[in-house]
Amino acid sequence: MKLDLKTELSRRSAAPQTVVPVILSGGSGTRLWPVSRESFPKQFWPLASEMPLIAETALRTFGGEFAPPMIVCNEAHRFMVAEQMRESGVTGARIVLEPVGRNSAPAIAAAALLLAQDDPQAVICMMAADAAIPDGPALRQALLTAAEVARTGMVVTLGIHPTKPETGFGYIEMGKPLEKTPQAHALTRFIEKPDLALAEKLIATGGVLWNSGIFVFTVSTLLEELQAHAPHVLATVRKAVEARTIDLDFIRLGREAFAACPNISLDYAVAEHTTRAAVVPVNFHWSDVGSWSALWDLGEKDGAGNVAVGDVLLEDAQNCYVRSDGMLTAVLGLDDAVVVVTEDAVLAAHKDHAQDVKKIVERLKAAKRPEATTHNLSYRPWGHYEVLILGDRFQVKRIVVKAGEKLSLQSHFHRAEHWVVVEGTAIVTRDEDEILVRENESIYLPLGCKHRLYNPGRIPLSLIEVQSGAYLGEDDIVRYEDTYGRS
Amino acid sequence: MKLDLKTELSRRSAAPQTVVPVILSGGSGTRLWPVSRESFPKQFWPLASEMPLIAETALRTFGGEFAPPMIVCNEAHRFMVAEQMRESGVTGARIVLEPVGRNSAPAIAAAALLLAQDDPQAVICMMAADAAIPDGPALRQALLTAAEVARTGMVVTLGIHPTKPETGFGYIEMGKPLEKTPQAHALTRFIEKPDLALAEKLIATGGVLWNSGIFVFTVSTLLEELQAHAPHVLATVRKAVEARTIDLDFIRLGREAFAACPNISLDYAVAEHTTRAAVVPVNFHWSDVGSWSALWDLGEKDGAGNVAVGDVLLEDAQNCYVRSDGMLTAVLGLDDAVVVVTEDAVLAAHKDHAQDVKKIVERLKAAKRPEATTHNLSYRPWGHYEVLILGDRFQVKRIVVKAGEKLSLQSHFHRAEHWVVVEGTAIVTRDEDEILVRENESIYLPLGCKHRLYNPGRIPLSLIEVQSGAYLGEDDIVRYEDTYGRS
Structure with missing residues (x-):
């Protein structure tokens, strides 16, 4: 493809806005139990550094030539994603909520359909939220090279030079260098996770790379490829995008349509079928943080x-x-x-x-053990709470409310609550009253009363809640009003 | 020694009252960390069965031919010992408190001096509180055989037939069977813990037994032997016994005298020197529960x-x-x-x-880590408490008070407390007031107030305590009155 000067200049000036990291936050990281669990999977934990994996991932491609990221995540994780982006200083992220997990093809299709409304020529860098890549600049460089190739209509993968005959990853067979961008190669074949013998043979033969799962393509290329190889996926996701709702800052996909979508990875849906695959081989250290x-x-x-x-x-x-x-x-x-x-x-x-x-x-x-899927520590948009002890007819929690945040106006049928403020200041609504509760003061919320907790201060509010009653489940709650759209 | 009929009959009828199990509850069971710790060592844990080792030990020789036990323990453990005897139904136990640990010779010397006041001919069965012997009847039979021999003035040990070349135990060399009681043998030599080669050789040679540390002798025999081989031990312990005080149901040895006593085992002080040693070889399973x-x-x-x-x-x-x-x-x-x-x-x-x-x-x-020596769960005469969370300026405990029990009247300089009753009923003294606090009610105890907690009911009282203040150590307490002699 030959470009004239005008087109080239226009492309260059547009480029900084049109390379969009799309971060897929699916999966539950089961092999990293007991830390990683469905309710709080591995991408939200600081596993490879002091920072959660998803924040590391977003920061690696934040700013400069890259547009703010689009993150596709399970709707149950929306406040964690928002919070971790805020904490790590990643501004402008758009967060797309999956009502159910359907693997990478539907997730990236939804992102592409949403991005198409702004710029069908935008380049997508599709990345998992939970990989570790210590050398951020090397990744950025490789992605920009891949973006060059993607703009010629290719489906580009980053391939990692293998350092050992790993059996936990898929492999890629590399063809000849591309004429225009010889840092990239034709991609001749995807090879599924091999056994050890095959892995050793592949590495000995040479010319193979680990499949990083990082794909780069333009919005229009991806939509064409989906139309060609997975039209049903594209059609159902399109319905889910059309049925989307805006929920605070989140884009919530239509539940019914998205649930009807097949569970399929982009590798199976597109990458293994496309005739326009390329690969950018890279040398940086990469780990899927898989175990x-x-x-x-x-x-x-x-x-x-x-x-x-x-x-x-x-x-x-x-x-x-x-x-x-x-x-x-x-x-x-x-x-x-x-x-x-x-x-x-x-x-x-x-x-x-x-x-x-x-x-x-x-x-x-x-065995229906809660430890399989949930943690004692639960994150909420207003802060978090931790179960300290669960007795026969009582439960003790530590509740932390962020400065300026407010829980829903609620009541319970089966439990009364005592709150003892140990740090900060609370304004408590109890039926008709509004009561200021200071450090070292307490308040009693009888069974059935309408109550609400608000931290009007500048520092976190920390309190001990003692619940008593015959039934202490989280589902004994009637919400009358909620700042976070949960009533 | 020849006995006439009258003496023999009188001895037989007296016998059931004069074989006294003396249980030594020393040691901290360091090798069973993190369960066993100084503050709550292994003998108080249900390690070999559903029952604490010390309760198993006391029950094995409770009733029938045996008088109620005398237990010698660290004074810090007195309420646990009393509680575990009560729970296991061992009545009439006398509990002797060591102000400091000084190993087995001073402990058994104190027991002998106390028993001498009732009956210098009483037979002592000295046993560690923390061994496992599943076959109680076999132990009783062996002890009664040993008691027969002890009444002839011998220092009798139980020796275990070895089942493997164990290097963790001392060994005993057995001589000829005794004439009168051929189930017992002369004891020719104590052998210290051997290395593996020597242990194998000993077992191959035959005629050796493991030293169980269970000794049987009359009070007067032991006192004579101590006088002969460890007169300093006997003299200092005699002073500690003379300086004893009675503390509730406990016999507390004089601190100064007992602290002045050397730290020495009965093996070193007497058994290895005596000329009148015998051994009763036994086949039952025995473990020191040492690791x-x-x-x-x-x-x-x-x-x-x-x-x-x-x-x-x-x-x-x-x-x-x-x-x-x-x-x-x-x-x-x-x-x-x-x-x-x-x-x-x-x-x-x-x-x-x-x-x-x-x-x-x-x-x-x-590293001065509390986990080395203490547990979150602390036993007190009135019940127990557990630290649920220790924060920067607050701490949450669960406190359980037994029916009818009462904490001390106390105050704190650095903390205020909230109590929320989650089960049972409390009567709380707060300065001049007495307040009934029912299930699901709470009370506030401001910094400096004199307060006391009492469970007047028939079921345990369980409450959540939230402390707040700049210093939350257990030593910030002024006790004005205490049912358990601690003020």
């Missing part, structure tokens, strides 16, 4: 090869990954072990069994 | 050789000991591992390193 042993690989090791995160004490341990999100954890005389401690569950495993953590989660789900 | 691997030995195993206690899930695990005193604990793909989870600490170790757990505890002590 505890991947985190051991990523982590900083002591002299005995141990990675220790949190309140950990090691004695005669070697090549272990030990992580505690709270209590003291001592490891003695173990080699190649993974020990992970959260507020309500402990995993002790051999590193070679890291892929089987999902078996544990399946067994816990079958 | 997590000993508990694995003792425990009931699944088909893969795992012992699982509490909320435990195993997948591809073999020959592991896994114990959780609370939260869900999953073990995956590990062999020969020990995983122990308490409310505030986790230990994951290789079974072969079970003896090195004390290294962990030493490191924690050096």
Whole structure:
């Protein structure tokens, strides 16, 4: 494709606004249990650094040549996504809510249809929310190279030069360099996750790369390819986009249409069928953060090869990954072990069994154990709460309300509540009254009363809630008014 | 020694009252951390069965031919001992308090001096509070045989027929059977804990037994032997006994004298020097419950050789000991591992390193970590409390007061308290007032007020305490009155 000067200049000036990172926040990271759970999956945890994976991902391509990101996530995670973007300083992100998870093809199709309304020639950089790529500048450079190629109508993948015969990733077979942009190559074949023998053979043969799952294409290329190879996906997602609603700052896709969409990855729906595939081979370090042993690989090791995160004490341990999100954890005389401690569950495993953590989660789900899917610590738009103790007829929570935030006006049929303010100041609505409750003061909310908690201050409000009653489930709530659209 | 009929008959009828189990509750069971800690050591935990080891020990020789036990314990443990005896139905126990731990010779000397006041010919069965002996009747039979021999003036040990070349125990060399009671043998030599080579050699040679640490002698024999081989121990303990005070139902030894006593075991002070040693060899199963691997030995195993206690899930695990005193604990793909989870600490170790757990505890002590020595759950004469959360300027506890019990009248300089009753009924003294607080009601205790908590009811009183203040240590307490002698 030959460009005249005018077109070229116009493209260059437009470019900074039209390369859009689209971050897919699907998946529940089951193999990283007990930290990662459906209610708070791995992308929201600081696993590879001090920052949550999704914030790392968004920051890597924030600013400069890139437009603000579009994030496609489970609607249950919307406040976490918004909060983590706010905390990491990623402004202008558009957050698209999936009523149900349907894998990457429907998610990216929805993003493309929404972006098409502004600019059908915008370039999409599709990335998972939960990978670790320490070298951000190298990624940006590779994406911009891929964007060049994408503007010629190609479906471009980033391929990682393999460092070992890994069996946990798919592979890509590389063809000849492209004429115009020789940093990119033709892509001759996708190869599914191989067994060890095949992986070794592939690497020995050369010319193969790991499939990073990072795709770059223009909106129009993707829509054409979906129309050609997965028309049903495109049609159902189009209905879901047409039926979207705006919910605060969120774009909520139509539930019925989206639920009707097949569960299918972009690899299966498009990448393996397209005749216009290209690959940009890259050398930077990339991890899918897929298991505890991947985190051991990523982590900083002591002299005995141990990675220790949190309140950990090691004695005669070697090549272990030990992580505690709270209590003291001592490891003695173990080699190649993974020990992970959260507020309500402990995993002790051999590193070679890291892929089987999902078996544990399946067994816990079958036994309907809450530890399989939810954490004691729950994030809400107004702050968070933590269950301290759940007794027979009582429950104690610590509740933290962010400055200026307000819970819904609510009542309960089965429980009364005591609130003791331990930090900050609260304004409590109790039926007809508004009561200021200061540090070290308390208030009683009898069963059935309409009440609301508001932090009018400049610092977080922290209180201890003691509930008593015959039934203490979160679903005993009637909401009359809510700032966050939940009533 | 020849006895005439009259003496013999009188001895027989007196016998049921004069064989006294003396249970020594010393030691802190460091190798069973994180469950066993100084503040709540292993003898108070249900480790070998559903019952605490000390209760098992007391029950094994309770009733029938045995007088009620005398228990010698650390004064900090007095309410736990009393409570566990009450719970297990062991009535009439006398509890002797050591102001400081000084090993077994001073402890048994104190018991002997106290018993001498009633009956210098009483037979003492000295036993550690923390061994496991599943076959109670066999133990009783062996003790009664030993008592026969003891009445002839001998120092009798129970020796266990060894089942493997154990290096964790001392050994005993057995001589010829005694003429009068051929079930007992002369004891020719004590052998200190051997290395593996010597242990194997000893067992191959035959005629050796494990030293159980269970000794049987009359009060007068022991006092004579102490006078002969450890006169300084006897003299200082005699002063401590003379300086004793009676504290509720407890016999508290004189602090100064007892502290001046050397720290020495009965083995070193007497048994290795006496010329009148005998041994009763026994075949029953005995364990000193000395390490997590000993508990694995003792425990009931699944088909893969795992012992699982509490909320435990195993997948591809073999020959592991896994114990959780609370939260869900999953073990995956590990062999020969020990995983122990308490409310505030986790230990994951290789079974072969079970003896090195004390290294962990030493490191924690050096770092002044509370987890080294104390538990979140604290037992008091009136009930117990548990720290739910300790924040910067607040702390939340769950407090349980037994029916009819009363805390001390107290005040704090640095904290105010809120109490929310979640079960039962409280009478709260607050300065001049007495206030009835019912289930689901709360009360505020401002900083500095004199207050007292009383459970007047028939069921336990359970309340949530929220403390706030600049300093929240247990030592910020002024006690004005106390039912349990602590003011």
